[in-house]
Amino acid sequence: xxxxxxxxxxxxxxxxxxxxxxxxxxxxxxxxxxxxxxxxxxxxxxxxxxxxxxxxxxxxxxxxxxxxxxxxxxxxxxxxxxxxxxxxxxxxxxxxxxxxxxxxxxxxxxxxxxxxxxxxxxxxxxxxxxxxxxxxxxxxxxxxxxxxxxxxxxxxxxxxxxxxxxxxxxxxxxxxxxxxxxxxxxxxxxxxxxxxxxxxxxxxxxxxxxxxxxxxxxxxxxxxxxxxxxxxxxxxxxxxxxxxxxxxxxxxxxxxxxxxxxxxxxxxxxxxxxxxxxxxxxxxxxxxxxxxxxxxxxxxxxxxxxxxxxxxxxxxxxxxxxxxxxxxxxxxxxxxxxxxxxxxxxxxxxxxxxxxxxxxxxxxxxxxxxxxxxxxxxxxxxxxxxxxxxxxxxxxxxxxxxxxxxxxxxxxxxxxxxxxxxxxxxxxxxxxxxxxxxxxxxxxxxxxxxxxxxxxxxxxxxxxxxxxxxxxxxxxxxxxxxxxxxxxxxxxxxxxxxxxxxxxxxxxxxxxxxxxxxxxxxxxxxxxxxxxxxxxxxxxxxxxxxxxxxxxxxxxxxxxxxxxxxxxxxxxxxxxxxxxxxxxxxxxxxxxxxxxxxxxxxxxxxxxxxxxxxxxxxxxxxxxxxxxxxxxxxxxxxxxxxxxxxxxxxxxxxxxxxxxxxxxxxxxxxxxxxxxxxxxxxxxxxxxxxxxxxxxxxxxxxxxxxxxxxxxxxxxxxxxxxxxxxxxxxxxxxxxxxxxxxx
Amino acid sequence: xxxxxxxxxxxxxxxxxxxxxxxxxxxxxxxxxxxxxxxxxxxxxxxxxxxxxxxxxxxxxxxxxxxxxxxxxxx
Numbered sequence: 001x002x003x004x005x006x007x008x009x010x011x012x013x014x015x016x017x018x019x020x021x022x023x024x025x026x027x028x029x030x031x032x033x034x035x036x037x038x039x040x041x042x043x044x045x046x047x048x049x050x051x052x053x054x055x056x057x058x059x060x061x062x063x064x065x066x067x068x069x070x071x072x073x074x075x076x077x078x079x080x081x082x083x084x085x086x087x088x089x090x091x092x093x094x095x096x097x098x099x100x101x102x103x104x105x106x107x108x109x110x111x112x113x114x115x116x117x118x119x120x121x122x123x124x125x126x127x128x129x130x131x132x133x134x135x136x137x138x139x140x141x142x143x144x145x146x147x148x149x150x151x152x153x154x155x156x157x158x159x160x161x162x163x164x165x166x167x168x169x170x171x172x173x174x175x176x177x178x179x180x181x182x183x184x185x186x187x188x189x190x191x192x193x194x195x196x197x198x199x200x201x202x203x204x205x206x207x208x209x210x211x212x213x214x215x216x217x218x219x220x221x222x223x224x225x226x227x228x229x230x231x232x233x234x235x236x237x238x239x240x241x242x243x244x245x246x247x248x249x250x251x252x253x254x255x256x257x258x259x260x261x262x263x264x265x266x267x268x269x270x271x272x273x274x275x276x277x278x279x280x281x282x283x284x285x286x287x288x289x290x291x292x293x294x295x296x297x298x299x300x301x302x303x304x305x306x307x308x309x310x311x312x313x314x315x316x317x318x319x320x321x322x323x324x325x326x327x328x329x330x331x332x333x334x335x336x337x338x339x340x341x342x343x344x345x346x347x348x349x350x351x352x353x354x355x356x357x358x359x360x361x362x363x364x365x366x367x368x369x370x371x372x373x374x375x376x377x378x379x380x381x382x383x384x385x386x387x388x389x390x391x392x393x394x395x396x397x398x399x400x401x402x403x404x405x406x407x408x409x410x411x412x413x414x415x416x417x418x419x420x421x422x423x424x425x426x427x428x429x430x431x432x433x434x435x436x437x438x439x440x441x442x443x444x445x446x447x448x449x450x451x452x453x454x455x456x457x458x459x460x461x462x463x464x465x466x467x468x469x470x471x472x473x474x475x476x477x478x479x480x481x482x483x484x485x486x487x488x489x490x491x492x493x494x495x496x497x498x499x500x501x502x503x504x505x506x507x508x509x510x511x512x513x514x515x516x517x518x519x520x521x522x523x524x525x526x527x528x529x530x531x532x533x534x535x536x537x538x539x540x541x542x543x544x545x546x547x548x549x550x551x552x553x554x555x556x557x558x559x560x561x562x563x564x565x566x567x568x569x570x571x572x573x574x575x576x577x578x579x580x581x582x583x584x585x586x587x588x589x590x591x592x593x594x595x596x597x598x599x600x601x602x603x604x605x606x607x608x609x610x611x612x613x614x615x616x617x618x619x620x621x622x623x624x625x626x627x628x629x630x631x632x633x634x635x636x637x638x639x640x641x642x643x644x645x646x647x648x649x650x651x652x653x654x655x656x657x658x659x660x661x662x663x664x665x666x667x668x669x670x671x672x673x674x675x676x677x678x679x680x681x682x683x684x685x686x687x688x689x690x691x692x693x694x695x696x697x698x699x700x701x702x703x704x705x706x707x708x709x710x711x712x713x714x715x716x717x718x719x720x721x722x723x724x725x726x727x728x729x730x731x732x733x734x735x736x737x738x739x740x741x742x743x
Numbered sequence: 744x745x746x747x748x749x750x751x752x753x754x755x756x757x758x759x760x761x762x763x764x765x766x767x768x769x770x771x772x773x774x775x776x777x778x779x780x781x782x783x784x785x786x787x788x789x790x791x792x793x794x795x796x797x798x799x800x801x802x803x804x805x806x807x808x809x810x811x812x813x814x815x816x817x818x
Contacts, residue, residue, distance in 0.1 A: 068772040072765050106798045107774050135799065220763035255763055259771035263779075276799070289801070295788045389803045393789035396805070511769040512792060513808055516801035 009057045010174050011091045013083055015115060016099035017108050018065035019382070019517035021127045024526055025099050025157040026062045029167065032529075034062075036537060038712055039089070044078045045423075046090075053167035056174075060097070061090060067107070067515075069114040070215060070258075072223045073428055083118055084209050095173045097166075099125040099157075102139060103132035103518070105274055109266035110259075113184055116150075118211055121173040124152040125166055131518060136277035144273045158523050184265035188250050189257060192243040193217060196236065203233050216240055220255045285382075285518040292386055302390050305383070306409060309374040313413035316366045317444050330359040348558055349551070357550030360649055361543045364416050364702060368538055369531050371410050371417040375424075376530035378406075380522035384424065385514060392512060398494050399501035401425070401512050404434040408493075411441035412486075415703045416542075419710055420534060427510035433500045435710060436720055439703045440493040442486045442695060445651045449694045450485055452654055454478050456673040457687035481688075485695045492696060492727060542705045549701045550648045557619040557645055557656075565616045570609055577602040607664040614659050619645055633693065633729070634686035634736035643693065648701045650694055685739025689732040697728035744816070746783070746809035747793070753783045754818045761811040774798045775812055 014029075016022040026034075030049025037046045047062040063079040071077040078087075085092025098115050100108035115122055132139055145152050151169040155162035183190050193214045200208040208216075208231035216224050216232065217240055225237055244254045292298050334351045341347040378384040384406075392402030403425045411418030418438045425431040461477040563571070577598055584595040614620050623641025630640040638660045646653040654672065658664055661675045676682050698704065704717040711717075749755065757779045760770050774797055775781075781797040792805045 067769075070768065070772065072768070104798070104800045107800060110772060110774070137799075221765045221768060223765075255768055256760065256771060256776070259774075259776045263774060263776050290785075293785060293787065293794065299788045385803070389787050389792060389794070390789075392805065393787060393791045396791075508764060509766070509807075511766040511804075511808060513766070513769045513773050513802065513804045515773075516794060516803050518801075 009059055009091075010095065010171065011093045012058050012060045012095045012097050012170055013063055013093035014060055014097045014099065015063045015079065015083075015111070016065060017067055017101065017104075017111060017515075019385075019515060020065070020099050020101040020108065021157040022062070022065055022099050023530075024523060025125060025127065025155065026060065027526070027529055028155075028157050028160045028163050029058075029060055036533070038709075039078050039087075040712065042074045042078055042712065044075045051167065053164075053171050056171045058167065058170060059091075061093065066111065068111060070219065071227075072219075072221050074227070075426070075428060077227070080212070080215075083115070083120065084211065086209075093120060094175070095170050096120045096122045097125060097170060098122060099127055099155075101131070102126050102129040103135050103137060105270055106263065106266050107515075109269065110262050113262045113265050117183060117214075121176045122150050123166070123169050123173050124148065124150060125157075125162075126152055126154045127157050129154060130156065131520075132274075134281075134283050136279075136281045138275045138277075140273050140275075144269070147269050147273065158526075184261040185257065186252055186261065189247060189252055189261075192247060196239055196243060199239055200231060200236055203231070203235065206231055208232065208236075217243060218255050218258050283518070285520075288519050289386075289516070292383070293389065298386075298390065302387060305378075305387075306406075309371070310409060310413060312374065313367050313371050313410060313417070314444055316370045317363070317413065326359055326363050330355050345558065345561065349554065352558070353551040353554035354547075357547045357554070357648070360550055361539070361546050361702070364414065364538065365535055367414045368417045368420065369535050371413070371421065372531045372534045373527060375406065375421055376527040377522045379424075379530075380520070380526050382517040382519045385516050388424075388514075389516060398497045399509075400430055400433060400497060401427075401510070404430060407434050408438060408441060411438040411443060414443050414445070415439045415441065415700070416538070416706050417534075419703065419706050420538070422710065429501075429505040429507050430510060432711065432716065433497050433505055435707055436500060436716065436723075437493040437497045439698055439700065439720060439724060440489045440496065440696065442489045443700075445649060445700065446485070446694055448651045448654050450482055450691055452657075452669060452672065452676075453687040453691050454481055455669070456677050457682070457684050481691075485691055488692060488695050488731070492731075496723070496727075537709075538706070541709055542702065545705045546648070546702050549705075553619070553645060553648050555618075556622070557614060557617050559618060560616070561613055562616060566609055566612050570605060570612070574602065574605045574609065577605060603664065607659075610659050610664065611661070614641070614656075632736070633689050633732040634683075634740070635690070636681045639686075639690060643697075643699070646694075646699045650697075650699045653694070653699075683743060685736045685743060688739055689736035692735045693728045693732035695728075696724060696731050698724035744814055746795075746812040746814050747806040748810075749783050749814065749816075751783055751785050753816060754780070755783075755814040755816045756780050758813040758815055761813065766808055767811055770804070770808065770812060773802055780817065781814075 014022065014026055026047070026049060030051050033051070034047055034049035038044070039046050044064055049060045049062065051058050051060065061082060063082060064075070066076065066079060069080055069083070071080050081087045082090050083093060083096065096115055096118070098112050100112060112124065126141070129139060141152070141154060151173055153162055153166045153169050155166055157163075185193075193210065196217060197208075197210050197213045200213055208229075212224070212229070212231075216236070219225070225232065225240075247254055247257075292301055333355050337347060337350050337355070341350070375384070378387065387406060388402035390402065391405040395402050395404050404422075406424070407418045407421040409418075410421055415438045418441070419435050422431050422434045422438070425434060458478050458481050460475055462473040463476045465472045465474065581589070581595065581598050581602065584592055589595050589599070620637075620641055622644055623637040626640045626644070627637040630643075635643075638657070642653045642656040642660060645656040654669075657676070658672055661672070661679070663671055663675060698721045704721060707717040707720055708714055746755075757775050757777055759777060760767050760775055779797060781795050784794045784796055784801070786793050792803045793809055795802045795804065
């Protein structure tokens with residue numbers, strides 16, 4: 001390495017095993033100064049933070065937590081490419097910072113030995129020495145420093161101890177000498193790598209780095225060979241195969257040699273550095289683990305935790321939306337706008353497009369924050385891995401792993417945070433399957449649709465019980481219908497997951513080999529940061545798009561707004577009523593019986609006019625246009641129109657129905673129920689068909705946008721929309737046709 | 744004898760890990776290499792996966808994965 005002037009901005013790559021406190025260290029180093037983006041083409045998040053020390057600026061790239069730098073998927077390839085300077089969107093790191101868990105050095109040193117082979121200046125942050133002490137381990141840090149020949153800084157990331165020293169060590173390490181260690185591999189193996197490296201150099205202008213040549217030789221999973229990496233040629237692969245043969249004969253088994261060599265190296269470095277007490281003390285964490293993975297108590301505890309989490313997400317939505325929160329604020333803003341602007345396109349745009357659209361985005365925030373509060377606590381205290389451990393057997397029956405359980409459970413409250421929670425699933429195929437079936441779980445936004453149609457059409461058969469003098473009326477039929485709606489989603493979800501795993505996302509079962517970390521008290525700062533991070537990410541990267549689509553659908557429902565198409569008698573009546581009302585004083589308008597009567601007549605007329613405008617709007621025309629297609633579902637154009645209008649969010653269907661049936665969009669549920677009951681086109685099979693459609697359809701722009709964000713491509717949201725709409729159509733069709741046989 | 748056949752509480756030593764695919768690679772990366780000592784701590788309430796103590800930490804793995812690990816008992 002040259003000793004020329006050090007760069008002004010130092011790029012540091014932060015790497016470490018999962019559960020070593022890496023995110024905590026990252027935020028201790030950079031605070032809130034971090035940017036989050038996605039690496040194109042993969043689902044890995046690109047997190048970069050910035051900090052200063054002694055006039056130097058450090059850009060810290062937080063690489064995904066990993067046990068090994070042996071890529072077996074494009075997502076895992078990102079870290080290797082960043083470290084080797086092979087990504088055009090990230091500067092080649094000047095320094096690598098490896099965080100290690102002091103209570104678990106052997107396994108953590110496996111990754112370290114891989115990093116050291118890259119030859120980049122490397123600094124080790126030794127975290128969690130307190131946990132090591134609790135486990136009865138003694139660490140000779142001075143001896144360890146001597147053996148490693150690289151800077152090693154003791155930190156306690158959660159208490160922000162040693163951070164300054166760590167920054168100084170990072171700045172000092174820049175431009176320092178290469179830290180390549182002697183390779184831990186046997187000489188014969190190294191010679192084979194050298195031969196292959198020479199061959200790779202001959203073939204390409206851009207020669208494959210030695211580390212990747214070594215990986216290619218070791219990767220028996222076949223990922224690298226098929227990953228179409230420039231520099232991996234058929235000749236090279238042929239040579240790799242013969243090299244493996246030669247090594248096998250020489251008694252060097254591929255791939256086992258890597259783990260053996262690296263763990264041998266770790267054992268050599270750690271000999272006499274770590275001394276374990278003969279009788280390992282039973283820690284509080286051990287006792288907790290015994291209890292929390294206990295057959296009976298552990299299962300019960302898990303159920304309670306899940307129930308509380310689910311109820312909280314469900315409740316926060318109810319409390320903030322229907323109560324005095326978001327709806328109230330939106331209503332207040334809308335009446336403010338109405339008092340300033342006269343009736344017209346602009347007022348409608350602001351009230352029904354922008355404010356309603358922003359409300360539709362903001363409404364997800366409390367749910368996202370609540371769910372991630374729970375997830376961050378569960379993750380940080382170490383229970384998340386146990387939850388996956390407890391549920392794995394059940395989830396493996398549909399080809400998924402225990403890690404899919406919490407995202408799917410959360411989706412019953414709302415698919416948006418549920419899909420965001422799939423980040424815990426490292427395997428790309430498992431994660432995609434979970435994302436694609438999550439929207440089938442009946443979320444809280446479907447409830448208003450279910451309650452409206454159940455209330456209007458399903459007879460209230462009750463089971464009357466008398467218990468200790470208390471009369472209990474169980475509305476069993478309505479309950480049964482509601483339960484069926486949830487079951488339709490679950491059963492379809494299981495089938496779709498199973499089919500996807502057999503067809504489109506087929507592949508070898510991913511390993512479930514994972515660490516069960518020690519329990520600890522969750523850090524409030526980390527929990528808070530995780531919540532706000534997710535909230536912001538949603539607002540910034542999904543919010544604008546959701547808003548745009550909401551406004552688009554508003555436009556479809558508003559324009560062309562041609563008054564010539566409205567029955568002249570209605571407009572005349574409206575004018576007459578308005579002028580009659582002008583004669584009353586403001587107090588009379590509130591109290592006088594005649595005025596009140598006129599006002600309600602006016603409202604009815606206005607609602608009728610709104611209904612006619614909607615019927616003539618582009619949306620209404622689309623409703624008429626698709627009527628032949630929805631006829632077999634038992635729907636008329638009004639329902640078709642409401643279904644299209646509900647594309648931004650399912651619950652919008654109630655408001656649209658309100659307008660279509662001339663009740664105004666703020667129609668009371670009672671009133672709406674009575675109106676649709678009286679509608680001659682509607683009966684029980686039609687109501688069931690509508691409910692089944694909404695149980696299965698993807699009418700939720702936020703879900704589709706978040707799928708785009710999480711998968712990095714429009715392909716998957718499109719796929720979700722198409723398959724769910726097709727299922728919804730078929731389901732509604734079958735429901736109506738079968739239902740009509742009984743009417 | 745393989746790891747999936749052991750009863751809870753057994754202590755043993757890894758002899759060999761079968762296979763060269765992603766799962767076997769991961770088992771070795773996590774420290775299950777020949778000569779490594781372990782204790783089988785327990786199983787999840789539904790009987791699978793298993794929980795091991797190895798190299799001073801807790802590892803969970805499915806029975807189907809554990810069946811790839813040949814072991815001998817040490818006590």
